[in-house]
Amino acid sequence: MRGRTSNGGRRAADTAPLELGPLNELVGFHVHLVDVRLYQIFYERLAGRALTPGVFSTLLAIRENPGVRHGALADALMIQRPNMTTLINRLQRDGYVSRRPSADDKRWVVLFLTSKGERAVAQTLAAMAANDRAITSELSSAERRTLLALLRKLAQGLRAPLMVKKGRGRRPATLA
Amino acid sequence: MRGRTSNGGRRAADTAPLELGPLNELVGFHVHLVDVRLYQIFYERLAGRALTPGVFSTLLAIRENPGVRHGALADALMIQRPNMTTLINRLQRDGYVSRRPSADDKRWVVLFLTSKGERAVAQTLAAMAANDRAITSELSSAERRTLLALLRKLAQGLRAPLMVKKGRGRRPATLA
DNA sequence: TATTGTTATACTCTATAACTATA
DNA sequence: TATAGTTATAGAGTATAACAATA
Numbered sequence: 584m585r586g587r588t589s590n591g592g593r594r595a596a597d598t599a600p601l602e603l604g605p606l607n608e609l610v611g612f613h614v615h616l617v618d619v620r621l622y623q624i625f626y627e628r629l630a631g632r633a634l635t636p637g638v639f640s641t642l643l644a645i646r647e648n649p650g651v652r653h654g655a656l657a658d659a660l661m662i663q664r665p666n667m668t669t670l671i672n673r674l675q676r677d678g679y680v681s682r683r684p685s686a687d688d689k690r691w692v693v694l695f696l697t698s699k700g701e702r703a704v705a706q707t708l709a710a711m712a713a714n715d716r717a718i719t720s721e722l723s724s725a726e727r728r729t730l731l732a733l734l735r736k737l738a739q740g741l742r743a744p745l746m747v748k749k750g751r752g753r754r755p756a757t758l759a
Numbered sequence: 760m761r762g763r764t765s766n767g768g769r770r771a772a773d774t775a776p777l778e779l780g781p782l783n784e785l786v787g788f789h790v791h792l793v794d795v796r797l798y799q800i801f802y803e804r805l806a807g808r809a810l811t812p813g814v815f816s817t818l819l820a821i822r823e824n825p826g827v828r829h830g831a832l833a834d835a836l837m838i839q840r841p842n843m844t845t846l847i848n849r850l851q852r853d854g855y856v857s858r859r860p861s862a863d864d865k866r867w868v869v870l871f872l873t874s875k876g877e878r879a880v881a882q883t884l885a886a887m888a889a890n891d892r893a894i895t896s897e898l899s900s901a902e903r904r905t906l907l908a909l910l911r912k913l914a915q916g917l918r919a920p921l922m923v924k925k926g927r928g929r930r931p932a933t934l935a
Numbered sequence: 936t937a938t939t940g941t942t943a944t945a946c947t948c949t950a951t952a953a954c955t956a957t958a
Numbered sequence: 959t960a961t962a963g964t965t966a967t968a969g970a971g972t973a974t975a976a977c978a979a980t981a
Binding site for chain 2: 600601602603604605606607608609610611612613614615616617618619620621623624625636640643644646647648651655656659660661662708711712714715718719720721722726727729730731733734735736737738739740741742
C-alpha cells in the first residue's frame with residue numbers, strides 16, 4: 584500500500600483504541616472490517632499477479648466443476664449474473680476459460696478451463712493458501728478451523744432468502 | 760432485491776451445490792461471500808432507511824467517542840482518510856455530524872454528533888441489532904459468540920502490517 | 936409465459952497522488 | 959521535514975433493467 588507512513592499508517596495519537604460500543608456485538612460489522620482489510624493486504628502483497636481473489640475463485644470453481652453453467656457458478660460465488668458475464672468475457676479473451684452452449688439446453692452456457700487456465704490456477708493455488716494462512720496467523724489451528732466452519736455455516740444459511748424462527752414454521756423476519 | 764425470480768433466485772438446476780475444492784479451506788473466501796451477501800440482505804430489507812451500514816457505524820463510533828479525530832475514526836473503521844472525508848462531508852451537510860479543528864493541534868479535526876445525529880443513531884440501533892441477529896439465526900448463541908470473538912481477534916491481528924512467525928523474532932511473510 | 940445469459944448502465948466503495956496548513 | 963486532513967480522480971465491485979434466444 585503506497586502512501587502509508589513509515590510505521591505502517593499508525594500514528595502516535597492512535598494508540599488508544601476507539602470505543603466501539605454496540606458495534607462490538609455485530610457480526611456484520613466485523614465481517615466487513617476483515618473483508619476490507621483482506622483486500623488491502625492482498626493488494627499490498629500479491630499485487631502484480633494476474634489473478635485477483637475474485638478471478639482466482641472463479642477459475643478454481645470452474646476447475647472443480649468442469650462444464651458448470653454460467654448461472655450456477657454465479658450463484659455459488661455470490662456474483663450477479665451480469666457481472667459474471669463481464670468476468671467470463673475477460674477470462675475468455677485472455678485465454679483462461681472456454682465457454683460453449685450446452686447440448687441439453689441451448690440457453691445454457693457451460694464453462695471449462697483452458698490449459699492456460701489450469702496452469703494459472705495450479706501456479707497460484709499455493710500462494711493463495713499461504714496468504715490465507717498468513718492472514719490467520721494470530722489464530723491457533725483450532726481457532727482457525729472453528730472460524731472456517733462457522734463462516735461456512737453462516738454463508739450456507741445466508742443463501743436462502745432471509746428467514747427467522749418465530750413461533751411455529753418459518754416466516755420472513757421483521758426488524759423493529 | 761428486485762429482479763429476483765419468485766423462488767428467491769434459486770433455479771431448479773442449482774439444487775446440486777458446486778464443489779469448491781480448496782476454496783473451502785480459505786477464510787478469506789468465506790469472509791468475502793458473507794460480506795457480499797450481508798450487503799445484499801441489507802439492501803433487500805432495510806432499503807429506504809437513511810442509514811447504510813457504513814454511515815451507521817461511523818455515527819455510532821462518533822457517539823461512543825465524542826471529539827474523536829478524523830484519522831483515528833478512519834483507522835478504527837478501516838476506511839481510508841480521503842473516503843472518510845467524503846463521508847463526513849455528507850454527514851455534516853445533512854446535519855448529523857459537526858466537525859471543528861482541535862485546540863490542542865490545529866491540524867486535527869474533531870467530530871461530534873448533532874442532536875439529529877444522536878436521534879438517528881438511537882432510532883436505528885435496534886433495527887441494526889435485530890438484523891444482525893436475523894442474519895446469524897442459523898447459528899446457536901454459543902456459535903454466534905464464538906464467531907464474534909474469532910472475528911474480533913482476526914480483525915485486531917490484521918490492523919498491523921502483516922507479519923508471520925518464522926524462526927526467532929518476526930518478519931514480513933513471504934508467499935511462495 | 937418463464938428462464939438463461941447478455942448488454943448497457945449507474946452507483947457505491949475503495950485506492951492513490953498531490954495539495955494546504957499546521958507542527 | 960513530517961503529519962492531518964482535504965481535494966480530485968480513478969478503479970474495482972456490485973446492482974438493476976431491458977433484451978434476444980430458448981424452453
